[in-house]
Amino acid sequence: MIPAPPQAIRLCKRWEGFHHVKPGQLGIAYPYLCPAGFWTIGYGHLCPKDHPPIDLAKGEEYLAADLTTAVLGVVKYCPNILNNPTGRFAALVDFTFNLGVGRLQMSTLRRRVNEGNWSEVAYELRRWVYGGG
DSSP: OOOOOHHHHHHHHHHHOSBOBOTTOTTEEOOEEOTTSOEEEBTTEEOOTTOOOEEHHHHHHHHHHHHHHHHHHHHHHOGGGGGSOHHHHHHHHHHHHHHOHHHHHTOHHHHHHHHTOHHHHHHHHHTOOOTTO
16 A cells, blocks of 8 residues: 655645644544535544544544545546656645545546646646635
């Protein structure tokens, strides 16, 4: 199995953040509705509305599992990405973490990655910034 590159972990942590920590309870996160309308916790892990609060260690555990799923999807649907710089792989893993393997599978982004058309990949990535509208 291919591990998530450290760059992908940093991207996810940067853009997701460890969300909905209440004042006075540093390092404890509670479920929240993401902009796309899904209940999430920690670093954007999907969960039920009534999920118990988690600490940073559990958030890291969830993130690692979620990134494993994203890496597997990226390698399955864009196998040539492994012949490219790690930063491209990391960006695609972050995309897949955020939007899901199904979205990657059906996307024009996937086709552009597999073609190696990197200017169009950049264009396609910019089209996916409207979570929740």
